[in-house]
Amino acid sequence: MWLIFRIRLWALAIDIALALLSYEAAIVAFAWLHDHALELHTRSFDWGPLLALIAIVGTFFYMGLYKLEIWVSRPLHLATLFKAVLVALIVTCFFVFTFKAPFVDYSRFTTFLAFGLFFLLTGFVRIGLVDRLYRADVRNRRGPTIVIGDSTDSGILVSRLKELRGYSRTLVLQPHDRSRNGNPAESHLITAIETAEPAPRQVFIDGASAGYRACIDLVRAARLRGADAYVTGRLVSALDTTKLLMRLFELPVMRARSNPILQDSAGESISKRSFDIVISAVALILLAPVFAAVAVAIKIDSPGPVFFRQRRVGLNGTTFRLLKFRSMRTGSAAADHQGYVCSLIQNGEVACVDENGVEVYKLPEDARVTRVGHFLRKYSLDELPQFWNVLTGDMSVVGPRPALEYEVAAYREWHRLRLQVTPGVSGLWQVSGRSRVSFDQMVFQDVMYGCNQSLLTDVYICYRTLPAVLIGRGAL
Secondary structure (H helix, E strand, O other), X not given: OHHHHHHHHHHHHHHHHHHHHHHHHHHHHHHHHOOOOOOXXXXXXXXXXXXXXXXXXXXXXXXXXXXXXXXXXHHHHHHHHHHHHHHHHHHHHHHHHHOOOOOOOOHHHHHHHHHHHHHHHHHHHHXXXXXXXXXXXXXXXXXXXXXXXXXXXXXXXXXXXXXOOOOOOEEEEOOOOOOOOOOOOOHHHHHHHHHOOOOOOEEEEEOOOOOHHHHHXXXXXXXXXXXXXXXXXXXXXXXOOOOHHHHHHOOOEEEEOOOOOOOOHHHOOHHHHHHHHHHHXXXXXXXXXXXXXXXXXXXXXXXXXXXXXXXXXXHHHOEEEEEXXXXXXXXXXXXXXXXXXXXXXXXXXXXXXXXOOOEEOOOOOOOOEOHHHHHHHHOOHHHOOHHHHHHHOOOEEXXXXXXXXXXXXXXXXXXXXXXXXXXXXXXXXXXXXXXXXXXXXHHHHHHHHHHHOOHHHXXXXXXXXHHHHHOOOOOO
């Protein structure tokens, strides 16, 4: 694993060094071609190189050029590199030419030449030199690539792995029980991962063949052996934020970056908490007019308070007071909802049908909801006050939806894994169907998010949440 970290670190360091070197070389080339004296000091700070560097590093991260999988296919590596350099060039040119960089009189030449030199240099160094570290990692970890599945997707995956570097000696294992009933992973699958010698290099788990809890068990077993664990299927497609894995394996794939084990709240990353504070503070300020309009609509529609506070279960089972806009009549009993939800959790695939005949995993006709409440719920406006819960640290911008206490009481043991992740205002549930996703599917998504959480993942889910909410997709 240290070697993998070295590959990424070397790639980042080399990209930064070559970006600065390319810019300086472009300056020298301009001076030489125009018989100018090369000035080492200027009266104004040239922010062009800094902007270009930020654009390059940001674009490279966004397009997956610092992921381990980029080294698997040289053609894909070079194609992605070219696209990333082109995007960074466009971004840099827009700001340099629009806001007039100090050297704007010759910035066109230096900018284009610098990016051209950078593409040639970083391509040569990445493919010719840094790639040797990846080859060394392949040689050192000689274990097999295990594919667990028995579906069309797993067949496509096996065929694709044979065309890529680092996936030799593919071992295909088939689950006997293909029902998604929340049972633990089959013993022969766990044993194959635990006893493989040398330890497996990668383990691919086909989500269409294994049960949701079984996937989690298999990911844990693979990570404990030091293997790279991947899960395929549409439910995790949003976690491939760069779409690099989709292009590489030709089907939706998510890489589990961590083990699905208990996480302590103190382990929350600084970047995630900083992101939460900034986004929630800005949201509360910008949405103040919306808050006022919603408050007026609620007061006109039905008697009662504007806000609704409810005890919810958060990280590691701790409780907190969730803040929402009131969407129900005051004093409404929760017996019907409690009975339905508990039946849904305990009995599995229980669903109602909406007005279009589509199965939904939420009460489609809840008599407690007001007229304004229906509108608020459809577009998730009732959830907006939860940015206050994010600001106070009880919730995150992205994470599992916070559970009710009677829901947690009905959980099966493996359902409690979702409590190991800080609850959020948005999450995979919102961007992948909302009420069209079953409870077991939602738990599976929440746990997989916890295995793959990153700042880029959170930004991408927020980006996908906005259109899903605006069109009311999957809402009732």
